[in-house]
Each structure stands twice: as C-alpha cells, then as structure tokens.
Amino acid sequence: AQSVAQPEDQVNVAEGNPLTVKCTYSVSGNPYLFWYVQYPNRGLQFLLKYITGDNLVKGSYGFEAEFNKSQTSFHLKKPSALVSDSALYFCAVRDEGDYKLSFGAGTTVTVRA
Amino acid sequence: EAGVAQSPRYKIIEKRQSVAFWCNPISGHATLYWYQQILGQGPKLLIQFQNNGVVDDSQLPKDRFSAERLKGVDSTLKIQPAKLEDSAVYLCASSFPGGNTIYFGEGSWLTVV
Numbered sequence: 001a002q003s004v005a006q007p008e009d010q011v012n013v014a015e016g017n018p019l020t021v022k023c024t025y026s027v028s029g030n031p032y033l034f035w036y037v038q039y040p041n042r043g044l045q046f047l048l049k050y051i052t053g054d055n056l057v058k059g060s061y062g063f064e065a066e067f068n069k070s071q072t073s074f075h076l077k078k079p080s081a082l083v084s085d086s087a088l089y090f091c092a093v094r095d096e097g098d099y100k101l102s103f104g105a106g107t108t109v110t111v112r113a
Numbered sequence: 114e115a116g117v118a119q120s121p122r123y124k125i126i127e128k129r130q131s132v133a134f135w136c137n138p139i140s141g142h143a144t145l146y147w148y149q150q151i152l153g154q155g156p157k158l159l160i161q162f163q164n165n166g167v168v169d170d171s172q173l174p175k176d177r178f179s180a181e182r183l184k185g186v187d188s189t190l191k192i193q194p195a196k197l198e199d200s201a202v203y204l205c206a207s208s209f210p211g212g213n214t215i216y217f218g219e220g221s222w223l224t225v226v
Contacts, residue, residue: 043119043217045217046216046217
C-alpha cells in the first residue's frame with residue numbers, strides 16, 4: 001500500500017521569506033513523487049516531479065523539491081515566497097510498479113504582504 | 114496545447130436527482146481518470162480508463178455512479194440518484210499511457226442540497 005502525509009494543514013509566511021511545505025511518503029518499491037497546486041475554484045496544476053536522478057528537482061514558478069530517501073520525504077521549497085503563491089498544495093506518490101496516484105490531504109499556504 | 118476540458122463547471126442539484134459531467138482529455142492522452150475531491154481532502158480516484166477500457170473502478174460507488182468512454186476520447190461521469198455526501202469537485206485528468214505526469218482539468222463543482 002502507498003500513502004502520503006502532509007503534516008501541516010496550514011503554512012503561513014511573509015512575502016520574501018523562504019517557503020517549505022512538508023511531505024512524507026510510504027511505498028513498497030521505488031517512489032514516483034509529485035507536487036500539485038490548486039488555486040481557489042480551479043483544478044490541480046502540476047508543479048514538479050521526482051522519478052529518478054538528482055535529488056533536487058526544479059519546477060514551475062520557482063519551486064523546487066528535495067527527495068530524501070532515508071527520511072522518505074519530498075519537501076517543497078521556494079527561496080522567496082510571493083503573495084500569489086497563496087494556494088492549496090498537494091503532494092502525491094505512486095509506486096514504480098503501480099499506476100495509482102495517492103494524494104495527501106493538502107497544505108494551505110498563505111503568504112502575507 | 115489545449116488542456117483537459119470539463120463541463121459544466123458548477124452544478125447544484127437536489128438529492129435524488131441525476132447529474133452528468135463531461136470531459137475531453139488532452140489530445141493524444143489515452144489514459145483518462147475521474148477523481149473526487151471532497152472539501153478538505155485530497156483527490157480520490159474513482160475510475161481510470163485506458164482508451165475505452167476500464168483499468169480500475171474499485172473506488173467507484175457503482176450503485177449510483179457510472180462512467181463511460183465510448184470512443185476512447187471523451188468521457189462522461191454520471192451520478193444517479195445523488196446523495197448529499199456526493200457534494201464535491203469532480204476532477205477529470207489525463208496522461209499518456211504509462212506516462213508519469215497526470216494533467217487535471219478545472220473540475221466540475223457539484224453541490225447536492
């Protein structure tokens with residue numbers, strides 16, 4: 001079975017400060033990891049993914065994520081947050097040998113001016 | 114490139130009524146998914162198609178939900194009769210067969226009163 005945990009329901013940061021959204025996962029094989037963002041009344045937008053290779057993955061809108069196999073984590077980061085980054089962020093995982101994508105419950109990010 | 118198209122965007126119905134949602138995936142994407150996202154939760158897979166065949170419908174409440182993809186392109190998700198707990202966002206998504214990244218539409222927001 002595979003699962004994802006996003007331990008923080010909400011993250012609040014000031015504009016210009018670093019932003020981190022945490023994600024831990026559990027799979028039986030090799031993980032394929034994803035981050036999506038959802039703005040109010042919108043669908044999910046793909047941000048970035050880790051399949052294999054470099055543990056630091058760069059994605060859209062200046063976001064990056066670091067894969068840590070020993071800690072089974074895939075935290076999303078942005079060096080300098082913008083007010084427009086305020087949204088709902090979902091981490092997702094699937095096992096290399098499976099097609100099902102499992103999502104976390106989401107983390108609401110609020111960036112204050 | 115056009116994204117995943119969904120309609121209607123918003124629907125309000127009374128319990129025990131029926132509703133249908135339509136989805137047109139990204140061109141060339143043979144795999145199509147329907148997810149249900151209840152407020153405060155991550156998306157949950159309802160059904161996955163590969164071309165016009167069902168790959169997984171284990172989470173689809175088959176007593177009231179049905180989905181079809183007759184020509185391997187567009188898909189329709191139907192709920193009949195609707196219950197209050199069906200109030201959610203219904204997200205259609207698509208990917209290339211075996212593709213790692215799933216792309217989502219804007220969602221169809223259902224309120225059952």
